[in-house]
Amino acid sequence: MAFVRVGGVPLHVVVEGSGPVCVLSAGLAMSWYDWDRVVPLLAPSRTVVRFDRPGHGLSAPAAVPPTAAGEAHRIAGVLDALGLTGPATVVGHSIAGFHVEAFARLQPARTAAVILVDGSVEEHARAPAAPALRTAAARTLGSVLTAAGAPAALGPLTRRALVRLSRTGGGDPAPDALVRRCYRTGRVLRGALLENARYLDVAAELLALRERHPLPDVPVTVLAGHDGSNGRCAMRWLDRQAALADRLGARFEAAERSGHLVMLDDPWSVARAVLGSHA
Template structure:
């Protein structure tokens, strides 16, 4: 466990294992420890990097509003700070699927493979108006909730309830002390509010990136949790077709697939890049679509 500074913000990072690099990024309001069941399956074969985005887990509060490009560059900055220069397999869960895809498009020479775990999908997202006002409103709401003690009173309970509803395999396995340490803070409540507020803006930005930058010629896998239902699975399958990706419906599994089916995620990572990361390519930072 360590902290690295990116963009002036201290980021909490955990690095385990040995071998080619694999970066795990969790969904909105989730923490590094939500990947705990996956890490032992990957660490014998990969250098596994887990980190908390600003306002999540143990990282410092967000200094700027989130964006798809910003999160892609954050992953690159994290790898730089850790002196991990080789191509990495990037695994994005839920909203972090936007970030993983953006990373591959903007940093193709640093991408070995992409695995999207029950990723967020917004086929027709548009940028909402007045982003600065939305940011201010999210911060004001977070400050008001913090002033009345909402994070301590409701944060851990909300976390536990959300995890329980997002699984097929039971409740929240995270240690109570860790949940209190993270989710009782105004910092994490503010971080969740900020990412939620700008969710559609990030989705719309990713759609624009798809128009401008091609995916690199690397394996891409889309994993869909069967608990989402037929329509959700169909949307995930359509995304895989659009991206030229391998598709797999994973069940029984809820949205928090890393807790219900860690084996499926580990298998997708190892099968996507079975011989380890490719040698670095001589390529520009991003390749526009022809």
Template sequence: MSGPGRFVRVDGVPLHVVVEGRGPVVVLSAGLAMAWFDWDPVAARLVAAGRTVVRFDRPGHGLSAPAAEPPTAAAEAHRIAGLMDALAAPGPVTVVGHSIAGFHAEAFARLYPERTAALVLLDSSVEEAPRALLPAGLRTAAARALGRALTAVGLPVALGPAARRATVRASRTGGADPAARDLVRRCYRTGRVWRGALLENSRYPDMAAEVLALRGTHPLTAPATVLAGHDGGTGRGPRRWLARQAELADRLGARFEAAEPAGHLVMLDRPDQVARAVLTTSDAAQPRA
């Protein structure tokens, strides 16, 4: 299990980051409300394979400070670039995005092609025709108000760690939450993490639409892999999810792979396969001058 790392200020926001290993750089960004330690099994394998692994918590996640502004895909791509600058990390880098962070990782690869060695989308969010029923400003205001209200009544303190563990169990095929209890309490008893997740989720359709627009203006030049989790179910839901992930890979010109059995938290259920996919994709990158 990894402990806390250090803090790096990017665009005025202190970000919590853990850097381990030596070699080509791999940046890992987890999904909504997840933290740096959810990458522990994958990070250990990548470090052993000769990679420098950078894990960071987005604003309002893990141990990072709250977000100053609602997120956008471009701003999150800029945040990754700013973090690499602050760390003086050699590039280009392989960027790995899980779930909603798939939007951020793809935006980085499209907006910073010269800094991208490879792209891996891990059970990434995918929206073929994103739309929102309410204006972005109204959604953001509602998310902030709800976050303040939940914090005021003490819900994060009372239920935060239990809610985290229940969510992880429901999102895996391989068992319970392996995260250290002290780290879970430190992160999920705070209203900051609940508010951060609500704020990020409120802008989900906007980020999906933003990435869709980027596909028409900024070509993807790095080798890419879409790795989808599949729990082995034969129902319509699991089959449709795999099909959508395969269609995403086809649209991106990416390699497609299914991790089975795995829930949404593929990095916990199939860390060996995730690490292999990252190494295979980064090894496919052409040497850059």
């Protein structure tokens, strides 16, 4: 466990294992330890890098609002700070799927493979108006809620509830001490609000990057979570994930009996996607 400074922001980083490099980036408001079930499956043959984005986990708050290009450069900056200059397999969960795809498009020589784990999909995103106003509102709301004691009172409980709702396989396995350390402060709340406020901006930026920067000729996998039901919402989500795979020329897989948090419900599916790539 260490901290590296990227773009002026101290970022929490954990590096384990040996071999070709694999970067794991978690979704909105998630932390490095949400990959704990995947890492032991990869570390015997991969150098596994986990990092918390600004305002997430143990990292410092963001200095500027997130962008697709900015998050791609952040991944590169983390690897540079660790002295890992060779191609890496980049794995992004949920909103971080935007970030790792942007990395592959903007850093093709540094990309060995791309894996989107139940990644966010926005087929026709358009950036809303007034980004500065939305950013200021998110920061103000975070400060007000923090001053009112909302994270201290509700942060860990909210985290536990959201994880349970996003899984098919049980509750939140994260240690109590780590959940309290991350979620009782306003840091993660403010980070999540900021990323959420700029979500469509990042999605629209990625759509523009797709027009200008082709993916490198590397393995790409879209791994979708599927709870096993045939309900309309579940099947629609699978269709959207499959369409994303077609758009990217990627291999499509469904992690059956898995919720959105595939790395908790079916860590082997994530490990197989990584180990099956040519990293």
